[in-house]
Structures are given as C-alpha cells and as structure tokens.
Amino acid sequence: MELFRLSATEVAFGVRDGRFSAEDVVRSCLSRIESKEPEIHAMLTVTAEAAIARARELDGRRSAGEDLGPLGGVPVILKDNMCTAGVKTTCASRILEEWVPPYDATVVRLLLKAGAVLLGKANMDEFAMGGSTENSAFGVTSNPWALDRVPGGSSGGSAAAVAAGYAPIALGSDTGGSIRQPASFCGVYGLKPTYGRTSRYGLVAFASSLDQIGPFARTAEDVALVMEVLGVHDPMDSTSQPVPPDDFSQALSARDLKGKRIGYLKEVAEYDYDDRMKNALSKAMKACEEAGAEMVEISLGTAIDHGLASYYILAPAEASSNLARFDGVRYGSSSKDPESLMELYLKTRKDGFGDEVKRRILTGTYVLSAGFYDAYYLKAQKVRKVIKQEFAKAFEKVDSIILPPSPTPAFKVGELIDDPIAMYMADVFTIPVNMAGLPGISINVGFSEEGLPLGVQFIAPRWGEKELLSTAAVMESRFGGAKIADGGDL
Amino acid sequence: MSLTFTTVIGLEIHVQLNTRTKLFCGCSTDYIGATPNTNICPLCTGQPGTLPVLNERVVELGVRAGLALGCTINRVTRFDRKNYFYPDLPKAYQISEFYVPLAEKGEVTVTGDDGKPYKVGITRLHLEEDAGKLVHGASDGRIVGSTQSFVDYNRSSVPLAEIVSEPDITSPRMAKEYVATLRQMVRYLGVSDGDMEKGSMRVDANISLKVSDGRWGNRVEVKNMNSLRALERALEFEIRRQGAILSDGGEIHQETRNWDDSAGETSSSRSKEESNDYRYFTEPDLPPLVLSDSYIEDIERDLPELPWEKKARYERDFDLPQDDISVLTEQKDLAEYFEACVKAGASPARASNWIRTEVLRVLNERGGHISEFSLSPAALVELLRMVEGKKLSTTAAKEVFDAMVSREISLKEAIDACGVTAGNLSGDGLASLVQSVLEANGDVVEVIRSCDDKKDKKRKFLQGQVMKEARGQADPREVAKILDIELPR
Numbered sequence: 003m004e005l006f007r008l009s010a011t012e013v014a015f016g017v018r019d020g021r022f023s024a025e026d027v028v029r030s031c032l033s034r035i036e037s038k039e040p041e042i043h044a045m046l047t048v049t050a051e052a053a054i055a056r057a058r059e060l061d062g063r064r065s066a067g068e069d070l071g072p073l074g075g076v077p078v079i080l081k082d083n084m085c086t087a088g089v090k091t092t093c094a095s096r097i098l099e100e101w102v103p104p105y106d107a108t109v110v111r112l113l114l115k116a117g118a119v120l121l122g123k124a125n126m127d128e129f130a131m132g133g134s135t136e137n138s139a140f141g142v143t144s145n146p147w148a149l150d151r152v153p154g155g156s157s158g159g160s161a162a163a164v165a166a167g168y169a170p171i172a173l174g175s176d177t178g179g180s181i182r183q184p185a186s187f188c189g190v191y192g193l194k195p196t197y198g199r200t201s202r203y204g205l206v207a208f209a210s211s212l213d214q215i216g217p218f219a220r221t222a223e224d225v226a227l228v229m230e231v232l233g234v235h236d237p238m239d240s241t242s243q244p245v246p247p248d249d250f251s252q253a254l255s256a257r258d259l260k261g262k263r264i265g266y267l268k269e270v271a272e273y274d275y276d277d278r279m280k281n282a283l284s285k286a287m288k289a290c291e292e293a294g295a296e297m298v299e300i301s302l303g304t305a306i307d308h309g310l311a312s313y314y315i316l317a318p319a320e321a322s323s324n325l326a327r328f329d330g331v332r333y334g335s336s337s338k339d340p341e342s343l344m345e346l347y348l349k350t351r352k353d354g355f356g357d358e359v360k361r362r363i364l365t366g367t368y369v370l371s372a373g374f375y376d377a378y379y380l381k382a383q384k385v386r387k388v389i390k391q392e393f394a395k396a397f398e399k400v401d402s403i404i405l406p407p408s409p410t411p412a413f414k415v416g417e418l419i420d421d422p423i424a425m426y427m428a429d430v431f432t433i434p435v436n437m438a439g440l441p442g443i444s445i446n447v448g449f450s451e452e453g454l455p456l457g458v459q460f461i462a463p464r465w466g467e468k469e470l471l472s473t474a475a476v477m478e479s480r481f482g483g484a485k486i487a488d489g490g491d492l
Numbered sequence: 493m494s495l496t497f498t499t500v501i502g503l504e505i506h507v508q509l510n511t512r513t514k515l516f517c518g519c520s521t522d523y524i525g526a527t528p529n530t531n532i533c534p535l536c537t538g539q540p541g542t543l544p545v546l547n548e549r550v551v552e553l554g555v556r557a558g559l560a561l562g563c564t565i566n567r568v569t570r571f572d573r574k575n576y577f578y579p580d581l582p583k584a585y586q587i588s589e590f591y592v593p594l595a596e597k598g599e600v601t602v603t604g605d606d607g608k609p610y611k612v613g614i615t616r617l618h619l620e621e622d623a624g625k626l627v628h629g630a631s632d633g634r635i636v637g638s639t640q641s642f643v644d645y646n647r648s649s650v651p652l653a654e655i656v657s658e659p660d661i662t663s664p665r666m667a668k669e670y671v672a673t674l675r676q677m678v679r680y681l682g683v684s685d686g687d688m689e690k691g692s693m694r695v696d697a698n699i700s701l702k703v704s705d706g707r708w709g710n711r712v713e714v715k716n717m718n719s720l721r722a723l724e725r726a727l728e729f730e731i732r733r734q735g736a737i738l739s740d741g742g743e744i745h746q747e748t749r750n751w752d753d754s755a756g757e758t759s760s761s762r763s764k765e766e767s768n769d770y771r772y773f774t775e776p777d778l779p780p781l782v783l784s785d786s787y788i789e790d791i792e793r794d795l796p797e798l799p800w801e802k803k804a805r806y807e808r809d810f811d812l813p814q815d816d817i818s819v820l821t822e823q824k825d826l827a828e829y830f831e832a833c834v835k836a837g838a839s840p841a842r843a844s845n846w847i848r849t850e851v852l853r854v855l856n857e858r859g860g861h862i863s864e865f866s867l868s869p870a871a872l873v874e875l876l877r878m879v880e881g882k883k884l885s886t887t888a889a890k891e892v893f894d895a896m897v898s899r900e901i902s903l904k905e906a907i908d909a910c911g912v913t914a915g916n917l918s919g920d921g922l923a924s925l926v927q928s929v930l931e932a933n934g935d936v937v938e939v940i941r942s943c944d945d946k947k948d949k950k951r952k953f954l955q956g957q958v959m960k961e962a963r964g965q966a967d968p969r970e971v972a973k974i975l976d977i978e979l980p981r
C-alpha cells in the first residue's frame with residue numbers, strides 16, 4: 003500500500019508502532035505531489051527539504067522513545083493565508099508574493115507541537131475571496147476528479163490536495179463557506195468549527211467576525227483527531243473562547259442516529275438548484291432516517307432570503323479595513339519610485355490586488371461611508387442578529403440541520419468567472435452558518451453520473467462539533483469514507 | 493459701535509497611560525530615546541494575521557482617571573476602528589473607543605474669569621492606541637524639502653486616554669489652569685507622568701469666537717503646543733487673529749492650525765486638510781469590554797485623595813498661607829512628606845517653611861525628586877525640635893541640615909561634624925570673639941558710641957556679625973549681654 007493513501011490516524015499509529023517511518027510517509031506524499039501537481043496545481047509552495055528534515059527529526063525522537071504527539075509524522079498542508087515563520091505566505095496575491103512572515107500562526111504552532119510535518123502551502127482565492135480558486139494570482143487549481151472543473155473555493159487548493167492524496171490533512175479557512183463548499187466539490191470532509199473554537203492568530207484576516215480555520219480530511223476520525231489538536235483556547239486571539247477542549251473522538255462511537263431530530267429547510271425544498279445536489283440531499287436524508295433520526299421540517303426564512311445580501315455587506319466592510327494595511331510601506335510589494343505618498347498607496351494597491359479583491363474593498367468602503375453606514379452596514383448587522391435568533395429558535399426543535407453545501411457540484415473553469423453575482427449566489431447555503439457563528443461540516447455522499455463528487459452539509463448549535471462528528475461517522479458507515487482521486491480510472 | 497467677542501474653547505487631551513507594556517501587545521512603552529524600531533513586534537507593526545489582546549492595566553488606569561473626573565463609567569464598551577491611511581499607522585486603522593467611551597459626563601473645577609469656582613464639563617474619556625512616528629529625511633527634519641521619510645514604530649500601540657472637554661472654557665488662562673489641573677490629577681493618580689514637553693500629555697484646542705453682533709466664527713483646531721505657556725500663547729494669538737478677521741467682517745476658515753512656539757504664531761496645517769471619513773465600525777477582533785460594579789467599586793475605593801480635595805483639607809486643618817498650600821500640594825509625594833513631618837510632631841508652619849526653603853532648594857540644586865530624598869521626615873522633625881528647643885540656632889540648623897543631606901549622616905553625627913551645638917561658645921571665648929568683631933567694625937562702633945544708632949540697627953548688625961562668626965554656637969542672649977557691657981546704652 004502506498005503510504006500517501008493512509009489516513010492521518012493510520013499514519014500516526016504506524017509511525018508510533020514503528021511500522022514505517024515519518025520520512026517514508028513524507029517521501030510518499032512528496033512524490034505523489036510531484037506526479038500530480040503538473041495537472042492539479044493545488045500548491046503554491048512545497049517545502050520538500052524542510053519536510054524531510056522534520057520527518058527525520060521526528061523519527062530520531064521516536065527511536066529515542068519519545069512520544070511524538072497525536073499527529074506524530076502526519077503530513078499536513080496549509081492554506082496559504084496562515085502565517086508560517088520563514089516560509090512565504092502569499093494569500094495567493096501579488097501584493098504578498100514575496101512576504102515571509104516573522105511568526106507562526108497558532109494553528110501552525112499547535113500542529114507542530116502535535117508532531118505534524120508541514121508539506122507546504124496550498125492555492126486559494128486571493129485573500130480567501132471567491133468560490134472557485136480562480137481568483138488566485140498564481141493560476142487556477144483543477145478539481146482532481148475532473149481537471150476542467152474548479153475545486154471550489156476559497157480553500158480550493160487545500161481541498162484538492164486532500165482529494166488528490168497529497169496529505170491526509172489540510173487546513174482551510176471558512177468565512178462564507180470556503181471549507182464546506184470545496185470539500186463538497188472535491189469529495190472530502192471539511193469542518194468549519196464554531197466561531198471562537200480555533201485560533202485566528204496568524205490567519206491573514208479577510209472578515210474577522212466570520213473567519214474560522216478548520217480541517218479537510220478523508221475520514222470523520224481524522225477530522226476529530228485534528229480538532230482535538232486545534233480546538234483549544236488561545237490567549238493570543240481575544241475572540242477565541244475559553245471553552246474546555248472537547249473529546250471529539252468520543253463522538254465517533256455513534257452507530258446510529260436514534261433519538262436525533264434533524265431539521266431540513268422548507269426554503270431549500272423551494273429553492274431552484276441543481277438536481278444532482280437535490281438527489282444527494284434526499285439520499286442523505288433517507289440515510290439519516292434509516293439510521294433512526296426523525297426528520298423535521300423547519301424554516302430559516304431570514305437566513306436563506308437575506309443572509310447572502312447581508313454577508314456581502316459585512317464581509318467586504320471588514321475586508322476593506324483588514325486589507326488597508328497593504329499599502330507598500332512595511333511589507334509586501336511596493337510600487338517603485340513613487341512621486342508621492344499617495345502615489346505609493348495607489349500604485350501599490352492597483353498593481354497588487356486582483357479584480358475580486360478590489361471589488362470587495364470598494365464595496366466595503368462604500369457601505370461604511372458616512373451617509374451609507376446606517377442603510378447598509380447597520381442594517382446588515384441587524385439582519386445578522388435576526389439570523390442568530392432564528393437559528394437559536396430552530397435548535398430548540400432539532401439537534402442538527404441538513405442542507406446542501408452548495409447549489410451545484412463543481413462547475414467548469416471559467417464558467418462563472420465573469421458573473422460575480424452568480425458566483426456570490428453559490429454561497430447561499432453556507433453563509434448563514436458563518437453569520438451565526440455555528441459549526442458546519444460538509445461530507446461526501448457519492449458521485450454524479452459524470453463522476454463529480456456530491457456533498458451534504460450538517461450544521462449544529464454553537465460548540466456542537468461533536469454532534470456533527472457523530473452524524474458524520476454514521477453517514478461514513480453508510481457511504482464510505484472519502485476516496486482519493488486517481489484520475490482517469492474512477 | 494465697536495464689537496466684542498466671547499471666547500469658546502474646548503480641549504482634547506491625549507494622556508499616555510503609565511503602563512510597562514503597550515495597549516495590545518507585550519512590547520515596552522518606553523519610546524523616548526530608544527533606538528527606532530526596537531520596541532516592536534508583529535502586532536504593533538501591523539503584520540498580517542496578528543490580533544490585539546487588551547492590556548487590562550490600561551482599563552484600570554482609564555477607569556481610575558474617569559472616576560477622578562467624576563465621570564460615569566460605562567459598564568459595556570466596545571473598541572472601534574478608525575480607518576485612515578498614514579505611514580505611521582501600521583494597520584491603516586486606529587483602535588479607539590468611538591461609539592461608547594469608557595467614561596463620560598464628568599467635570600473639573602477651575603477658577604472662573606470672575607475669580608469664583610467654575611466647572612468645566614468633561615464630555616468623555618476613551619482609550620485608544622498611539623501611532624508611530626515619522627522622521628523626515630530633510631536636514632532640518634521637516635517634511636518640506638525632504639526626499640525620504642522613515643517610520644519609527646516604537647510608539648505604535650502605546651496606550652492613550654483621550655479626555656475631551658465641553659466647550660466651556662472661556663479664556664486662555666482658564667485653559668492653562670484646566671490643563672494644569674488635569675496634569676496634576678493624572679500624576680496624583682499615577683495614571684500618567686503628564687509631561688507635555690516629552691509628549692506624554694498632548695493638548696489640542698478647539699477655539700471659536702462669538703461676536704457681539706450675533707455672528708459666530710467657525711471653529712479652529714490648534715495643535716502642537718508643547719507646554720502650558722505655549723497653550724496660553726497660542727490661544728491668545730488665535731483670539732487676536734480670529735478677532736481681527738471677524739472685526740473686518742471676514743469669515744474664519746474652519747481648519748487645523750499648528751502653533752510655532754519660536755515664531756509665536758499659528759499657521760494653517762498642510763497635512764490632513766481634507767475632511768476625513770473615518771468609516772468607524774466596531775473592532776471585530778476584540779470582544780465587548782464588560783466591567784462589573786465590584787470592579788469599579790474596588791478602583792474607586794483605592795483612589796487617592798485628589799489634589800483639590802487635599803487643598804481643601806489643608807485649608808481646613810492647617811493655618812497656612814494659600815501660597816504654601818499650593819506649593820505643598822502640587823506634588824502628591826511632597827504633600828505626603830509634609831504630612832509625615834506634621835504627624836511626627838512638627839508645627840505645620842515650621843514644616844512648611846523648611847520644606848519650601850530648604851528641602852525644595854536642595855531638590856532643585858540636585859534635580860532629584862522628593863520620593864528619593866535621603867532625609868526622612870522623622871529626621872527632619874528631630875532637627876526642627878532642636879531649633880524649637882533653642883539647642884540650635886536657625887543658621888546652625890541649616891548647616892546641619894546640609895550635612896545630613898549631602899553626607900547622609902544622622903543628626904548627631906552632623907552636629908558633631910559641624911561642631912555647632914548652641915552654647916558651645918560662651919564665657920571668655922565668646923567675649924574675645926565679640927572683641928574681635930568690634931575691632932573689625934570700628935566705624936560702626938563709633939556710630940553707636942555717638943548715640944546715632946537709630947532703632948538699634950547698628951547694634952543688631954554687630955550681633956548678627958558675632959552670630960555669624962560663632963557659626964551658630966553662641967547663645968544670642970549672651971551675645972546681647974556682652975554687647976551691652978562693651979557698648980553701654
């Protein structure tokens with residue numbers, strides 16, 4: 003068996019038991035990357051040498067009898083918006099093309115402490131803005147299941163990397179669906195944790211009140227394993243909540259969904275979206291029912307009808323402020339020989355940012371401006387409050403909610419790139435979860451006739467990750483874990 | 493008919509709060525004289541991905557100042573982002589409390605223009621972070637003509653409290669007193685060192701004039717006043733400038749003006765002239781700041797006696813001239829020294845007198861601070877007792893005092909070292925000293941003998957000369973007796 007096909011849990015056990023070395027695993031993953039990368043282009047940086055050196059160091063420590071930690075020897079890939087000391091962190095933007103952070107993000111620190119081996123940084127939509135990874139300044143990533151299609155976004159590189167077998171684990175960030183939608187497009191598991199569960203320290207901010215880091219994996223067990231490492235309070239992030247670390251793996255022992263009430267949305271049933279996704283949802287709902295769950299129709303009218311519009315006010319507003327620091331003064335690219343300070347700002351930002359980023363900065367600046375603030379920003383905040391209340395009410399009736407992670411399966415490269423509104427509309431089922439700060443998971447439940455992965459999404463109340471993992475484990479026992487895309491021979 | 497003007501002044505004061513570390517990171521706040529960009533970290537240089545963590549000590553100091561100003565402390569506040577581009581602002585936004593300040597609706601009492609107590613309203617006190625500093629490359633350090641600029645982020649994210657007054661101030665003198673009162677207050681509270689020269693207390697003034705014919709002049713903001721005197725002069729200048737324009741029927745341009753202390757005038761500021769839209773919104777990286785009643789009560793209980801309260805108590809308890817009270821209460825440590833002397837048994841008048849003339853003289857000469865003064869109040873009182881008991885003359889006591897302070901020795905050691913115990917010189921020894929003084933002042937003796945000594949002036953002069961020669965060791969009564977024998981009346 004090729005070692006790159008192993009799950010993170012299997013790798014950690016194998017390395018611990020001495021069945022293979024961390025270096026063997028890392029070399030297997032690196033050669034997989036080398037063979038697949040020309041057609042997929044999921045990576046912006048591969049730190050091959052450092053990874054091998056790290057693996058050897060871990061192997062040495064293991065031989066000396068040391069416990070390497072829960073992720074001992076596990077290869078991990080990071081979305082390129084998480085800071086890595088000494089390794090470029092570009093956010094797939096020209097403006098940070100050569101930027102090397104002076105510090106590690108908290109998630110990076112935690113992964114290393116747990117014994118993980120970093121293989122490199124994955125492609126993404128520039129500054130996490132987009133749903134297809136086509137907004138990367140450094141080229142599009144292909145969906146490993148269909149090379150002419152997008153992997154989703156904005157964490158498309160991370161999702162594609164896990165689907166292609168580059169690593170059993172990759173981290174993404176989810177501001178409006180950027181983990182759950184690419185997980186669905188690439189046929190893997192993707193968890194967006196409760197806002198405040200994982201540290202944002204060292205995550206280059208897109209929209210601070212919505213961003214959350216989470217894992218991609220090919221099994222529910224691996225998602226739980228990573229969350230036990232990452233789901234700890236971080237004093238460096240004031241929005242990280244001091245909840246005690248959860249025993250996520252314990253949730254995996256669920257064999258059925260007896261006594262569970264799972265909500266499905268009236269608004270989704272009435273929504274006009276892709277039949278393949280509709281079929282996937284019915285299939286999953288049927289599986290839930292067979293596993294003993296009671297399916298309950300609920301309504302989230304504000305969330306589905308107004309969530310998207312409010313999100314596309316709030317997220318750009320925060321982004322316009324978060325991205326203002328890229329002005330050519332301290333770090334990142336800087337226009338050469340400006341005539342004045344103003345010219346430095348204008349030229350640096352004009353040349354450094356891509357169209358979608360500029361579009362959102364302009365939108366965000368507009369909605370915060372004097373005279374428009376009340377009509378847009380304040381109104382959207384009110385909608386956000388209503389959405390939170392709506393979810394709170396729904397969760398009085400149900401334990402979790404099932405809905406599609408996206409209205410469509412993976413679309414073709416270039417299909418939506420000139421239609422930003424259509425691209426935004428693709429986030430309609432994921433955005434409400436971020437607006438309410440809830441945890442959500444996307445899991446693969448099968449493939450379309452033409453071989454495109456199809457996912458479903460479950461969401462739970464705040465801190466309800468265990469609920470999601472139980473459900474995911476039960477679904478996994480029915481639909482099987484995520485598969486590695488080998489290309490050509492489905 | 494000639495026009496008259498009413499002056500309307502409101503002040504915004506930025507006070508650097510006295511913490512070891514910055515508002516949102518663990519870097520040192522010590523930027524004065526530090527090598528540029530040495531007290532910095534990823535956060536205070538705005539590196540992507542960094543997040544602010546609130547320094548709790550800053551909140552405590554802010555609440556302390558707010559309570560001392562008689563403000564209401566808001567139990568729930570949020571930090572906001574003030575967005576604007578400037579190279580000294582690394583994140584391109586400043587974190588500040590815009591929508592809900594930490595404290596609001598207080599007051600400070602000053603002397604009104606009619607000499608009576610007058611209340612200046614405090615609109616708000618809020619917390620915010622400082623920016624870095626630009627250093628321009630031209631040889632004279634100015635923007636104009638410089639070809640490059642440098643940024644020093646040592647000051648970036650240093651904690652500030654901004655105290656905004658109501659436009660209640662009616663004269664430059666009152667503005668000066670108001671700032672002096674606040675400065676004294678923050679020093680008493682240990683909240684800030686309140687140093688205007690070093691920039692740990694920065695005053696911006698908003699000034700406008702109301703004309704007796706009903707017109708209102710536009711408001712002008714004046715910056716860059718680095719001392720109380722500069723503040724007063726700048727405001728006086730603005731009153732003359734704006735008054736002249738309004739008298740001619742002109743309009744006051746609403747703008748920001750910089751005070752040039754050496755030129756003695758304000759001039760229109762070139763930077764940030766256009767009106768800014770700061771696009772304030774709540775800082776999503778920081779949760780709401782929620783303060784419990786007990787937290788605030790604890791801080792209130794620990795508040796020291798405030799300068800104006802201390803003054804009132806001195807007026808009530810001690811029979812001292814107003815001037816003494818002002819000097820003694822100017823600094824909290826000095827007042828504490830004084831009170832310790834009184835508590836150890838010194839009379840308030842004598843303690844005050846000695847502190848003003850001797851203690852402050854030595855501190856001035858040496859440039860030290862009362863808190864580091866080597867002579868304890870108890871030791872000073874012991875010395876004063878010897879003077880009261882006539883065991884030491886005042887002259888001798890001052891010599892002993894100097895010895896005790898400069899050589900850090902005990903009272904007894906100092907007396908021995910100076911050899912100045914009262915009465916050491918008497919009898920024949922003293923008689924011969926008197927004799928030598930009389931010989932050296934033959935002309936004076938002649939005047940006395942010829943009965944021309946009006947009001948005993950010359951006799952007193954001779955007495956003084958003897959006492960001086962005796963270096964305090966003679967009993968003045970014995971000296972007088974010997975003089976009476978030598979120069980019978």
Ligand SMILES: [Zn+2]
Binds near residue numbers: 518533536537
């Ligand atoms: Zn710092």
